[in-house]
Amino acid sequence: MFRKFLCLSVLFSAFLLTFSTPTFAAGDEEDKTGFIMHHIKDSYEWHFATLGHTHVTLPLPVILYSSDRGLEFFMSSDFQDPETHKFGEAFGQDVYYIDDHEHLHRADGGSFIDFSITKNVAMLFLVVIVMGYLVLSAASHYKKNGVSAPKGIASFLEPIIIFVRDEIAQKSIGPKYKKFVPYLLTLFFFIWIGNLMGLLPGAANLTGNIAVTATLAVLTFIIVNVNGNKEYWKHVFMTPGVPVPLLLVIVPVEIIGLFTKPFALMVRLFVAITAGHIVILAFIALVFIFESYAIGVVSTLMVTFLNVIELLVATIQAYVFTLFTAMYIGGAVAEHEHH
C-alpha cells in the first residue's frame, strides 16, 4: 500500500513537473535554496522561522575584543534593520558592522577577536546542559544506590557506558584503558547528543561545524601525543627496520601522519553531519522550488526516511570518532608495536 502510494506520487509529481517548469523564474532560485547554507553555517542570531514578514529570531550577544577598544558587548539585533531584520553596513555599531553574508567587519580595518555567543555557541551551551543533566542525574543514582541495579536515566546510559568502556576503550587501547575511559565517554556522549539535537527542527548544526570538530580533533591529538610512549616516538623518528637513507622519506611521512589522523577525524565528522543536513534541507527545498503538493508528499517521505538515516549516522559518527580516538591512543600507549 505504502509502496504503491509512493510510486504513484512520484509519477504524479513527474507529470506535474512538466507543467510547472516554466513557472519559476531564474532569479528566485538563490532565494529559495539560500536557507540551506544559512542553516549549515553559523550565525549571529538564532533564526527559527519566518511567518509572513515576521522573523521569529532569538537575538544573541556579540562579544568583541580589540587591543585598542577593549572588550565590547552588543546584541545581534543591534546590527539589524528593525523592519526587515537584515544585516548590513548601514546598521553598524561604532566601527563594527555585520554584512549580508553574516561576516563581522571593522570599518576602520583594525584587528579584533570575536567571542560572540553565536547560534552554534548557544547550541553548544544547550548540548552541554542537556548532557550534563543526563549524566549527572545518572551519576546521582549510582551515588545513592551503590551497586544496586540501574533505574531511569542510569539504566538508559549504562549499556552505552559499558559499550564505550568494553568495546571501544578496552579493545582498542589494551590494558591501560582505564585512564582514557572518561575522556572517551565525554567525547562519545557530546558528539552523539550534539548530532541528535542538531536534527531537531530549528536547531543549529553544531557537530557539523568545522570549528567544533577541529577542537575535538585537537584535543584528541594532544591526548594521543602527550601519552605517547618511547616506542611510539621511536616509531615516528627512528622507524625500526628501515634503512637510514629511507628514513629521510619515512620520517617526514610519519610526522605528517601524526597530523593527518586528527585531521581525518575533524573532516569526517564535519562532512558526515553537514552533508546529512544539506541532503535533508535539499529535499525540503524541492517543495519551494517546484511549488507542487505532490513533490511535497514525496519530499516529506524522503525527509522522514533521511531523518531516520540521520539518527543512525548520528550514532555511527559518534562511535567512529570515539573509536578512532581510542585506536590512536592505543597506538600511542601500546607496549608491543606491530611492524
Next chain:
Amino acid sequence: MDLILPSSGLIFWQLIGFLALLYILIKFAWKPILSSLEERENSIDSALKAAEQAKAEMANLKAENEKLLQEARLERDNILKTANEASAKMIEDAKQAAISEGAKMIEAAKAVIENEKKAALTEVKNQVAQLTLEVTDKLLRKNLSSDAAQKALVDEMVKDINLN
C-alpha cells in the same frame, strides 16, 4: 560565516564548554559511575563464585550423607544378623537344656518311683509280716478256744491281705 574556516569564537567557546563538561563529568559523574559499575561487576562475580562453591559444598555434603546412610544401613544389617544368630542360638541352647533337664527329671522321678515302690513293698512286706505276726498272735490266742474258728479266721485274714 564561512563553512570550512573555523571561527575563533566558536573554537574558544567549544574549548571552554567541552573542557568544563569534561572536568565536571570526570569529577562528579564518570568516576563514581565507573567505580560503582566495577564494584557491581566484582560483587556479581564473587556472588556467582560463592554460589558455585555453595553448590559444590552441597553436593559434597549430600555425598557424605549418602555414605553415612549406607554405612548405617550396613551396620544395622550386621546388628540384626548377629542378634538373629544369637537368639537362634539361645533358643537352641534353651531347648537342649530343657530336653536334658527333662530327661534328668524323668530319670530322677523314675528313680524316686522305684525307690518309693521298693519302700512301699518293703513297708507292705513289713506290714504283712506285722499283720501276720498279729494274726498269728490272735490266731494263736483264738486257737485256744476253737480250732475250727481259728482256722476260719486265719483263712479270712489271709484272704483279706491280698497282695496287690
